[in-house]
Amino acid sequence: MAGNTIGEIFKLTSFGESHGKAIGGVIDGCPPGIELDFEKINIEVNRRKTNSGEFSSERNERDDVEFISGIFEGKTTGTPISFLIKNIDAKPQDYSKIKDIYRPSHADYTYEKKYGIRDFRGGGRASARETIARVVAGSIAKQILYKNGISINAFVYQIGEVKMELDYDSLDISNIEKSPVRSPDKVTSDKMLKYLEKIKEEGDTIGGIISCIIRNVPVGLGEPVFDKLHADMAKAMLSINAVKGFEYGKGFESVSMKGSEYNDEFFVKNDKIRTKTNNDGGIQGGISNGEDIYFNVGFKPISSIKKSQKTINKNKENINIEIEGRHDVCVVPRAVPIVEAMAAIVLLDHFLRQKTIKN
Numbered sequence: 105m106a107g108n109t110i111g112e113i114f115k116l117t118s119f120g121e122s123h124g125k126a127i128g129g130v131i132d133g134c135p136p137g138i139e140l141d142f143e144k145i146n147i148e149v150n151r152r153k154t155n156s157g158e159f160s161s162e163r164n165e166r167d168d169v170e171f172i173s174g175i176f177e178g179k180t181t182g183t184p185i186s187f188l189i190k191n192i193d194a195k196p197q198d199y200s201k202i203k204d205i206y207r208p209s210h211a212d213y214t215y216e217k218k219y220g221i222r223d224f225r226g227g228g229r230a231s232a233r234e235t236i237a238r239v240v241a242g243s244i245a246k247q248i249l250y251k252n253g254i255s256i257n258a259f260v261y262q263i264g265e266v267k268m269e270l271d272y273d274s275l276d277i278s279n280i281e282k283s284p285v286r287s288p289d290k291v292t293s294d295k296m297l298k299y300l301e302k303i304k305e306e307g308d309t310i311g312g313i314i315s316c317i318i319r320n321v322p323v324g325l326g327e328p329v330f331d332k333l334h335a336d337m338a339k340a341m342l343s344i345n346a347v348k349g350f351e352y353g354k355g356f357e358s359v360s361m362k363g364s365e366y367n368d369e370f371f372v373k374n375d376k377i378r379t380k381t382n383n384d385g386g387i388q389g390g391i392s393n394g395e396d397i398y399f400n401v402g403f404k405p406i407s408s409i410k411k412s413q414k415t416i417n418k419n420k421e422n423i424n425i426e427i428e429g430r431h432d433v434c435v436v437p438r439a440v441p442i443v444e445a446m447a448a449i450v451l452l453d454h455f456l457r458q459k460t461i462k463n
Contacts, residue, residue, distance in 0.1 A: 122231030136182030242445020332390025353385025
């Protein structure tokens with residue numbers, strides 16, 4: 105299986121299956137001498153943890169991160185950083201009933217046709233459990249970026265039909281973790297909670313949108329053709345389980361704007377070149393321009409629902425299925441740290457590319 109590595113300089117290779125012995129990763133290209141805050145890594149891992157709320161999966165994993173190499177006396181050595189998170193609460197028996205069934209909108213059929221074999225235990229490699237490796241690597245990347253003045257904050261902008269009406273500049277990001285759904289606006293958060301209660305009672309699932317803001321990005325990150333910063337960011341976001349859409353800046357709203365309305369005019373402030381508006385979302389020509397980078401990531405509803413659905417099995421027989429096991433009603437709140445992690449991995453990779461060029 106190819107495609108398990110992301111990055112050019114700062115690289116992450118993840119491995120493991122949902123109900124296998126462990127999930128893990130290898131980080132290559134991390135600069136040496138970085139003093140890591142392991143408590144912050146644990147915080148990030150716990151943010152994406154299952155069994156963390158009324159609407160998340162009931163799977164109860166400790167998610168202890170064990171670092172095996174690449175760190176000495178609390179600092180990175182420049183050699184590959186490898187780590188493991190053991191699966192303690194795996195229950196593969198929950199999936200034995202569906203080993204010959206293709207679940208609607210899951211990867212069962214495509215995996216089996218591509219590889220001739222599939223791990224039916226919670227989707228195996230296709231499970232969102234794999235994203236824990238991304239969060240570990242992303243936490244390290246966030247720490248390095250933060251030391252260089254760059255901050256990354258994501259939050260839930262929309263769940264189903266409930267969305268915020270506020271601009272991100274007017275939000276207090278310190279409220280994100282105070283909300284059970286990670287929405288910084290309390291009015292919207294309360295509406296989302298009531299809406300999720302309704303979806304849960306129906307035995308159904310729902311999707312939503314996560315917004316992400318990256319501040320204090322230096323000018324010049326990103327390559328102008330195939331490795332545009334927004335293109336790499338889009339690939340990273342679309343690699344997250346259940347993601348169906350990505351837009352940065354004004355995104356799809358820009359199609360209804362005139363050029364005179366959209367264009368970001370330049371001006372000088374405190375001897376720095378700035379733009380009066382930021383419709384481009386901090387990226388022009390695939391390269392960061394120094395303004396805030398902001399984007400939206402759209403998640404579909406989780407495919408594992410308790411309602412009866414029609415599907416087929418390996419023998420092409422029509423059957424009805426009610427999916428058992430432990431699943432999220434809405435994965436969007438738990439996906440906030442995953443979005444931040446993938447943004448950090450991409451941004452640090454481009455930061456190190458630019459640093460290499462300057463040297």
